[in-house]
Amino acid sequence: MVKKFLRWPFILSLVIVLALVGVWCYSYYLREIKVEPMELIVKALDTTNRATSYRFHVEASLITGGNKIDLSSLDGERGYDGSLYLKGQMTGQPVEIYQVEDTTYFRDPTSKRWMVTPGNNPLEQEKYMAEINPLSILKITRVDDLKFLGRQKKVPGRPYLLTCRPQVNNQFFNSYWQDPYYQLWVERGSNYIRKVSLEAAHRQHPQDKLTMTVDFYDFNKRINIKTPQ
Numbered sequence: 001m002v003k004k005f006l007r008w009p010f011i012l013s014l015v016i017v018l019a020l021v022g023v024w025c026y027s028y029y030l031r032e033i034k035v036e037p038m039e040l041i042v043k044a045l046d047t048t049n050r051a052t053s054y055r056f057h058v059e060a061s062l063i064t065g066g067n068k069i070d071l072s073s074l075d076g077e078r079g080y081d082g083s084l085y086l087k088g089q090m091t092g093q094p095v096e097i098y099q100v101e102d103t104t105y106f107r108d109p110t111s112k113r114w115m116v117t118p119g120n121n122p123l124e125q126e127k128y129m130a131e132i133n134p135l136s137i138l139k140i141t142r143v144d145d146l147k148f149l150g151r152q153k154k155v156p157g158r159p160y161l162l163t164c165r166p167q168v169n170n171q172f173f174n175s176y177w178q179d180p181y182y183q184l185w186v187e188r189g190s191n192y193i194r195k196v197s198l199e200a201a202h203r204q205h206p207q208d209k210l211t212m213t214v215d216f217y218d219f220n221k222r223i224n225i226k227t228p229q
Contacts (some may be wrong), residue, residue: 010102037148037162037200039066040160040175040186042199043229044184044193047190048191048192048194048216049134050127054078054135054219054221055078055216055218056078057074057077058073058075060072060203060210060212060213062208062209062210063208063210071091072091072131073088074095074173075088079223080220080223083098083099083100084097094107094109095109097229101118102118103227105228129172130173134174134214134216135215137197137212139169139170141168143165143166143167144166147164151188155185160185161182161184161185162182162184164184165181165182175203176202178200178201179196179201183197186218190219194211194215195213195216196214
């Protein structure tokens with residue numbers, strides 16, 4: 001009787017360990033193996049496009065004649081109230097812009113003085129440019145050739161990686177570019193798209209390629225953009 005009694009703690013511990021292992025294995029299966037690519041990209045696009053504020057970094061270049069031409073390298077912020085701040089390089093020129101309510105502030109690269117344009121928004125006509133509004137390249141209405149490439153273990157946060165050939169609801173983009181190919185890094189848990197890399201061919205000169213990478217961070221933070229002094 002004593003020996004049988006002594007076995008029960010061991011058996012109970014073994015059962016608990018096996019149950020915990022089973023829970024971990026099932027959780028691993030859900031995280032690593034049972035990922036539905038279409039479900040993931042729909043959640044990721046919806047979650048990211050609903051963000052009310054964010055910070056970002058954009059790199060864009062043109063590949064033509066075997067040469068790479070840098071188009072833009074910008075850091076930016078989108079405030080919860082729709083305000084915008086951009087700083088960096090566009091077509092080789094320094095750029096610094098504030099858009100607060102209906103007033104735009106451009107820093108003149110030569111004099112370093114601020115040029116103020118009140119009463120309208122000259123950036124409105126370019127609101128679909130990725131440099132002005134990076135989320136505009138994520139207005140995706142359809143995806144083809146969708147692939148799930150698993151977790152990226154060498155990337156911080158080990159995000160999921162998806163690739164696809166999407167249809168983009170972006171008139172400015174579609175006027176110049178076609179056949180885009182996307183890579184999207186999706187943060188596990190939150191479903192935010194933390195990085196987008198795309199390549200597209202020029203409509204009139206398909207041999208020329210646009211390449212662009214956008215990194216997103218600080219989603220839904222309280223970003224207050226104030227006018228420059």
